[in-house]
Amino acid sequence: MKIVVLDGFALNPGDLSWKDLEKLGECQIYERTRPEEIHSRIENAEAVITNKAILDEKLIDRLPKLKYIGVTATGYNVVDVQAAVRKGIVVTNIPAYSTDSVAQLVFSHILNVANRVEMHANSVKSGDWATNPDFAFWRSPQMELSGKTLGIVGFGRIGRKVAQIGLAFGMKVIFHNRSKVADNVAETRQTNLEEVFAESDVVSINCPLTAENSEFVNEQLLRKMKPTAILVNTGRGGLINEADLANSLNSGIIAAACLDVLSAEPPKPENPMLSAQNCFITPHIAWATIEARQRLMNITVENLHCFISGKLQNVVK
Known part of the structure; x- marks a missing residue:
């Protein structure tokens, strides 16, 4: 599975590890992605991990290979969930990490x-x-x-x-x-x-x-x-x-x-x-203790692993 992380720096500025996510497939991790870069970075992706990078209907419709979107946050308003659902794309979030x-x-x-x-x-x-x-x-x-x-x-x-x-x-x-x-x-x-x-x-x-x-x-x-x-x-x-x-x-x-x-x-x-x-x-730090970010990382991996295994969790609709 081709996995792309669009904006991983906030979650992991270097004090955590991506190794468990990397075990799940071919993983490309970007620290940040500008809006105009999103499509080119994920056009061949099967799974996309995003925190604040926006995936709207227009973009989702141009991603024929995409099967899964994992939002590394509790709020998921960065994704047009209905557009994803219409295309059979599973969207998950992290409901209780922080x-x-x-x-x-x-x-x-x-x-x-x-x-x-x-x-x-x-x-x-x-x-x-x-x-x-x-x-x-x-x-x-x-x-x-x-x-x-x-x-x-x-x-x-x-x-x-x-x-x-x-x-x-x-x-x-x-x-x-x-x-x-x-x-x-x-x-x-x-x-x-x-x-x-x-x-x-x-x-x-x-x-x-x-x-x-x-x-x-x-x-x-x-x-x-x-x-x-x-x-x-x-x-x-x-x-x-x-x-x-x-x-x-x-x-x-x-x-x-x-x-x-x-x-x-x-x-x-x-x-x-x-x-x-x-x-x-304060600059949006309530969620950002190292303990909370580690839980966030763990659940991000669990959500994708469950999707691959056919046992979905934390799905939003």
């Missing part, structure tokens, strides 16, 4: 805003403590999470893990999910989206991006939040109207935003989030 990693970054962001550890550490290094007349000082208000309300949008594996961590901090947890959740995490409560935004001190967005919820976080919803509230997004950048969020931050409608995803990645210099007040952005 739950702990993403939830960990959610709270890394929350704790950063609550305590501003790096800012205070840098202040000490610059000599501010040594020259301070008092035994303690702080450059920003310190916030205790215990007793605060954590609102979660999307109550899948990641949302549930975020809830568990919030409860461990003594937070009250409410959540919104598009369908009724029968097996709630203990001490959590399902409610509507408006209440999650209005009642929460911290809102964590952990849902996938769909055509129905694109930019659902807009001015109207942001105005329901407390002026002291923090918004965290580790889902997809397209869930937020970035102009509305920037305006809300700059005008003090909410206190802070913590983003690991943006509408376009990498962002253009004019993206309003880059200059918004109290906006803390």
